[in-house]
Amino acid sequence: MIAEEIRVTGIVQGVGFRPHVYHIAKKNGLRGEVFNDGEGVLIRILGSEESVVQFVHQLQKECPPLARINKITRTNYAGEFNFDDFTIASSIHSAINTQIAPDAATCPQCQSEIFDPYSRWFRYPFTNCTHCGPRLSIIRAIPYDRSNTSMAKFTMCPTCDREYNDVTNRRFHAQPTACHICGPKAWLERADGKPFAVTMFSMLDEIDAVCTLLQQGEIVAIKSIGGINLACDSHYPI
Ligand SMILES: [Zn+2]
Ligand SMILES: [Zn+2]
Known part of the structure; x- marks a missing residue:
C-alpha cells in the first residue's frame, strides 16, 4: 500500500473535477479525500501502487469537458491517514494561484431539459450544470464555491439542494444551479x-x-x- 498527495493545477475548480476524482477513486478502490484550495485541487489517496497509477492515468484521460489540467504533482504522503472511504472534503482557503473556467454555452443535456415539457427546467433560461453555464462572470472570490458567487443570494430549493449534494448527479456541486422555483427570473x-x-x-x-x-x-x-x-x-x- 502507498499513500500519496496529488496536486492538480489548471482549470480544475467549478468544472466537476472533484466528483470526477471521487468516481475514479471509488472505481479503483482507493481511500482518501479531495478538496479545492487556492492552488487548485489536492487529493490524498491510499491504495495499492497499481491502483494509484491507474487512478492518475484516468484522472488525465477522462477529464471533465471544461477542465484543463496544467500539471499533476505526486508526492509521498507522510501525514495521518484516517479514511475508511473516499470523500469530498470542504474547500481550504489558502494563498490564491489557480484558474477559473470561462462561461460555457449550454450543454446538450441541459438543452434537452429546457425543451422537454416534462422537465422541471422546461423553458428555464438560466439552466446549467457542472458541464456548462456561467463561471468567471459570476465569481467574486476563490475558492469557486456558491457562497463566493453572485448566486449566493439565491437559496436553493430542496430539489436543487438535493441534486447539488448528490455525488451521482450531473449538478453535484454545480455552483450556479437554479430552477424556476429558486433561481433568477x-x-x-x-x-x-x-x-x-x-x-x-x-x-x-x-x-x-x-x-x-x-x-x-x-x-x-x-x-x-x-x-x-x-x-x-x-x-x-x-
Ligand atoms: Zn449543462
Ligand atoms: Zn431550485
Missing part, C-alpha cells in the same frame, strides 16, 4: 419605462415575447450574466 421592460403586458406579445413567457418582438422588427437588449447583447432580425426591412 427573466423579465421584460420597455426602453422608455412605460408599462405594458407581456401577454400582448406571448401567451407563453417573457422569452417567447422577445421572439415575437424580434419577428416584428424590434431591437431587444438582452441583459444576461456576462453583459448585454443587442438582438434584432437583420433581414427585417428598415
